[in-house]
Amino acid sequence: MTRLSTAVRALVTALATLLAATTAAGTARAGTEPEAPDDFVALRDVDRTIIEDMRYFTPHNFVGERIDGYRQPLCILTRPAAEALHKAQTKLLRQGYSLKVYxxxxxxxxxxxxxRWAKDLDDQAMKAEFYPDVDKSRLFADGYIAEKSGHSRGSTVDLTVVRLPAKPTRPYHPGQPLVPCYAPQDERFPDNSVDMGTGYDCFDTLSHTLDPRVQGEQRANRLLLKGTLENLGFVNLTEEWWHFTFKPEPYPDTFFDFPVSAGSVTGRH
Known part of the structure; x- marks a missing residue:
């Protein structure tokens, strides 16, 4: 009986050890995240003076909630794109301006x-601000939403220009009254940037960088951003005054999925 009891105890211990190891391995696999390549950096590690207003970490965006994958309000880019932004910032600081990334x-x-959001035609909580004149059923056909984004390749940035000293802006509170993104600057949601004629992520043809209806100071502000960045290797998306891609892209055909967090880039450079 003693030998049998010992054998049973040994078998139970072995099975428990095996179960624990299997559970731990499964947990490790479940917690594994894609990793950023070594040449991705946090922008703040290249230039701490560039203002970061990471909209998809907040509910103030066209979806109306924090977007999947944004674990921290952090700008991550390939190093060549980040270094080019640093050069642009150096030029703008001399003129009394700063870049601000969205x-x-x-x-x-x-x-x-x-x-997923675009396919849910019943969810139009943020329509009044971000796409007041666009039927949500048209977002794919009109090119506002797509299944792939150049941003996922790591060298594309959405940004604007702020006159220094930067003024504080009040936070967005979910449920507050919304104003169309193309309304006059003193009516739409406050942003401490210069007047670009529309707010960020405005689904409207007025967001086209060189739309002829945008003139005067608004056009000059768009051209300041466009000219500064294009002289340093960025290419503007003509439909969005805020959207620029650094060329040549280090990863022109790769769409990454590591989370936006300091852990994705810390200790890798």
């Missing part, structure tokens, strides 16, 4: 979130 690297899971 979005940088965007994980594929965030793009998937946009796609």
């Amino acid at each position: 979005d940088c690297y965007r994980p594929q899971r965030a793009v998937d979130h946009f796609v």
Whole structure:
């Protein structure tokens, strides 16, 4: 009986050890995230003076909630793109301005979130601000939403220009009254940037960089941003005054899905 009891105890111990090891391995696999390549950096590690207003970490965006994959309000880019932004910032600081980024690297899971939202035609909570004149059923056909984004390749950035000293702006509170993104600057949601004629992520043809209806100071502000960045290797998306891609892209055909967090880039450079 003693030998049998010992054998049973040994078998139970072995099975428990095996179960624990299997559970731990499964947990490790479940917690494994895609990793950023070594040449991705946090913009703040290249230039701490560039203002970061990461909209998809907040509910103030066209979806109305924090977007999947944005774990921290952090701008991550490939190093060449970040260094080019640093050069642009140096030029603008001399003129009394600063860059402000709204979005940088965007994980594929965030793009998937946009796609799910766009297919839900009943969810129009943010329509009054971000797409007041566009039927939500047209977002794919009109090119406002797509299943892939250049942002996921790591060298595309959405940004604007702020006159220094930067003024504080009040936070967005979910449920507050919304104003169309193309309304006059003193009526739409406050942003401490210069007047670009529309707010960020405005789904409207007025957001086209060189739309002829945008003139005067608004056009001059768009051209200041465009000219500064294009002289340093960025290419503007003509439909969005805020959207620029650094060329040549280090990863022109790769769409990454690591999360937006300091852990994705810390200790890798």
